[in-house]
Amino acid sequence: MKKERRLWIALALVMSISFAVLGYYGYQIYQQAPPIPGRIVSEDQKVVFTGEEIKDGQNVWQSIGGQEIGSVWGHGAYVAPDWTADWLHREAVFILNKYAQKDFRKDFSALSEEQQSALKIRLQKELRPNTFDEKTNTITISQYRIEAITYLSKYYEGLFMNDAEFDKLRNDYAIPRMTVKDRGRMHQMTAFFFWATWATVTERPNLKISYTHNWPSDELVGNVVTPDLLIWSGVSIVLLLLAIGVILYYHVQSGKEEELETPVEDPLLREGITPSMLLTKKYFLVVSLLIVLQVVMGIVTAHYGVEGNGFYGIPLSEILPYSVTRTWHTQLAIFWIATAWLATGLYIAPAVGGRDPKFQIIGVNFLFVALLIIVLGSMAGQWMAVMQRLNLVDNFWFGHQGYEYVDLGRFWQVFLLVGLFLWLALMVRPLLPVLKKKTEEKNLIVMFLISCTAIAMFYGAGLMWGRRTNLAIAEYWRWWVVHLWVEGFFEVFATVVIAFLFVRLGLLKTKTATLNVIFSTVIFLFGGILGTFHHIYFSGTPVGVMALGATFSALEIVPLVLIGYEAYHNYTLSKSTVWIRDYKWPIYFMIAVAFWNFLGAGVFGFIINPPVALYYIQGLNTTALHSHTALFGVYGMLGIGLMLFVMRSLYRHEVWNEKLLRSIFWSINVGLLTMGLLSLLPVGIWQAMASIDKGMWYARSSELMQQPGMVFLRWLRVFGDVFFGAGILLLSYFIFDLVIRKKVRESNL
Numbered sequence: 001m002k003k004e005r006r007l008w009i010a011l012a013l014v015m016s017i018s019f020a021v022l023g024y025y026g027y028q029i030y031q032q033a034p035p036i037p038g039r040i041v042s043e044d045q046k047v048v049f050t051g052e053e054i055k056d057g058q059n060v061w062q063s064i065g066g067q068e069i070g071s072v073w074g075h076g077a078y079v080a081p082d083w084t085a086d087w088l089h090r091e092a093v094f095i096l097n098k099y100a101q102k103d104f105r106k107d108f109s110a111l112s113e114e115q116q117s118a119l120k121i122r123l124q125k126e127l128r129p130n131t132f133d134e135k136t137n138t139i140t141i142s143q144y145r146i147e148a149i150t151y152l153s154k155y156y157e158g159l160f161m162n163d164a165e166f167d168k169l170r171n172d173y174a175i176p177r178m179t180v181k182d183r184g185r186m187h188q189m190t191a192f193f194f195w196a197t198w199a200t201v202t203e204r205p206n207l208k209i210s211y212t213h214n215w216p217s218d219e220l221v222g223n224v225v226t227p228d229l230l231i232w233s234g235v236s237i238v239l240l241l242l243a244i245g246v247i248l249y250y251h252v253q254s255g256k257e258e259e260l261e262t263p264v265e266d267p268l269l270r271e272g273i274t275p276s277m278l279l280t281k282k283y284f285l286v287v288s289l290l291i292v293l294q295v296v297m298g299i300v301t302a303h304y305g306v307e308g309n310g311f312y313g314i315p316l317s318e319i320l321p322y323s324v325t326r327t328w329h330t331q332l333a334i335f336w337i338a339t340a341w342l343a344t345g346l347y348i349a350p351a352v353g354g355r356d357p358k359f360q361i362i363g364v365n366f367l368f369v370a371l372l373i374i375v376l377g378s379m380a381g382q383w384m385a386v387m388q389r390l391n392l393v394d395n396f397w398f399g400h401q402g403y404e405y406v407d408l409g410r411f412w413q414v415f416l417l418v419g420l421f422l423w424l425a426l427m428v429r430p431l432l433p434v435l436k437k438k439t440e441e442k443n444l445i446v447m448f449l450i451s452c453t454a455i456a457m458f459y460g461a462g463l464m465w466g467r468r469t470n471l472a473i474a475e476y477w478r479w480w481v482v483h484l485w486v487e488g489f490f491e492v493f494a495t496v497v498i499a500f501l502f503v504r505l506g507l508l509k510t511k512t513a514t515l516n517v518i519f520s521t522v523i524f525l526f527g528g529i530l531g532t533f534h535h536i537y538f539s540g541t542p543v544g545v546m547a548l549g550a551t552f553s554a555l556e557i558v559p560l561v562l563i564g565y566e567a568y569h570n571y572t573l574s575k576s577t578v579w580i581r582d583y584k585w586p587i588y589f590m591i592a593v594a595f596w597n598f599l600g601a602g603v604f605g606f607i608i609n610p611p612v613a614l615y616y617i618q619g620l621n622t623t624a625l626h627s628h629t630a631l632f633g634v635y636g637m638l639g640i641g642l643m644l645f646v647m648r649s650l651y652r653h654e655v656w657n658e659k660l661l662r663s664i665f666w667s668i669n670v671g672l673l674t675m676g677l678l679s680l681l682p683v684g685i686w687q688a689m690a691s692i693d694k695g696m697w698y699a700r701s702s703e704l705m706q707q708p709g710m711v712f713l714r715w716l717r718v719f720g721d722v723f724f725g726a727g728i729l730l731l732s733y734f735i736f737d738l739v740i741r742k743k744v745r746e747s748n749l
Helices: 002-032 051-063 083-104 113-127 143-160 164-173 183-201 227-254 280-307 322-353 360-386 392-398 410-436 442-463 471-504 510-528 530-535 543-555 558-573 579-607 611-617 621-650 658-693 708-715 717-747
Strands: 039-042 047-050 138-141
Touching: 002 471, 002 510, 002 530, 002 543, 039 183, 047 051, 047 183, 051 183, 051 392, 083 113, 083 143, 083 183, 113 143, 143 164, 143 183, 227 543, 227 611, 280 322, 280 360, 280 621, 280 708, 280 717, 322 360, 322 410, 322 442, 322 471, 322 621, 360 392, 360 410, 392 410, 410 442, 442 471, 442 510, 471 510, 471 530, 471 621, 510 530, 510 543, 530 543, 543 611, 579 621, 579 658, 611 658, 621 658, 621 717, 658 708, 658 717, 708 717
Parallel strands: 039 138
Antiparallel strands: 039 047
């Protein structure tokens, strides 16, 4: 009991201290974010852009897909360039050529090394000083920069509108003609691009680093690695090694778990199934459809990377542009994984309580309909936004917010938040009577309810930014949702659910499960909460954010060193008795979770974690490698495993098709591994080398990405995609066949 109490105290301290620090630096981000001026003016005070144009331009960028069509500050899609890196380099080259023509009557590239060095120093003295005047709320820029803006405005207008000269480049970037249909909107988006780029090169007051910590790398303008990046990268690696040693020592000292006599038959067979538990079947049918649709959108999105605006000759981008298919691909991943997990919760709560509270069935049915409306409504709104059929205000509420993983409009966000609190009520009501009995499961149930409450509450962070919020502030809150909600508290929920399932199966003692769950949560959140900062090193945040992010994100890797033990433990459980073999494939998917936790979240995650690494590879295919193998490999595999666990319990007397399940399991896992190792990893390494050698602008350029070798590597995704897609189709068939066959059999009785 003392050990349990100490763990609860540790959990309370970790959460309270971590969120206090997170909140403090959130306040600092508000105070030190790159300023949006009232006006950007020339040296003779002529207005170039207004603050209103910058804010509206951010909304225009969001309406065409935002982070789903290229990226800004490194966050977003990978086919088109990072627009801040692209603008910065083009602006630098333009001004250097102006200098060279004026001084030497030659292009910059034709000058000697000494002459080039002198002009680069002049350029840096022009671009890097901070000319924001807080009193007048203006940014003053030189005539050379104004000329560069005129040139680049014409360039981006041609690219995003309908200049035939840009047809090939549009195809390379998967940007359809007339992506922006109005010149007024195009001018506003240009204003936003300039401001976002200004922040990447302009030095913070009294410091020698830019607002984005000298990201993106471009030696022409003096954006190079800083000592802070190197120091904190070293600290993170040393701390990682130290923490791994501590956790291994603790694990060895804790000794082996108590042996538990395995039940002679499945304990779940003695438990009843309530009417609301039966309703989860339709949730899983929808999960099966959503996962197929998500994979189809992923295949189309990946293909746009090699064929631009077509799909095997079909001009698909005219009705489904890249920014739409990628939006749906990433959003559907969140939707189907969350639905699978929420449905598992709806099954477990009444199973533990033993009965349905009043109106539970109505609540489960209402939530199901609400989720369908949110999915379909948000997808329709995003399509209308990208096709430029909404004004900027309507786009914010019903269309496309432009932020990766939280693309859905504000109305749909609010609707989903209400749905999550309804789900929380459906979790709490069946479990309250059990809590009052003060059974041995009490602490495990409390952890379960804490995780459920966190899932409902922390999605609310997505409401903390407005339509015209500074991008640095919006990014801070966005990662509360993506990291803390998706990667954080859903992870805790998953840990509790798996423990619950093994306890209900009689394979794990309640006390042991409770201690393991609380300890795992403490360790995970100790690094995970402040590890949120590693996503925003270069998003207009103070230096302290990088120091904390580097330190604590390294600690997120620590629990993964014991993944092999977890996988082996689950494997031995799957063979502990005859009846447990019925749960073989759900347990195997949990073993797969352990594998992908190590490889996708651990190895591929740490590749991009240290600040000096992320400085060069943020927004490259190394990020795509991590996101695919971690999001699907960990959360997706777990969602499938939980779904199969519940279906196995619902259809207790059905004989499952072992050959089909074996094909599903290996097709999905081999396909995901092949996709990563044959395509995403080598493309990412090639891009990383290019970024280190020439700069971020080149690593995402058409010049590099359309080289024959690079195109070949991207085509190699086909092998992994075919395996993976076949496994997903078979999984959907299995679920539908199980449900429909059962209904037919029952109707014939």
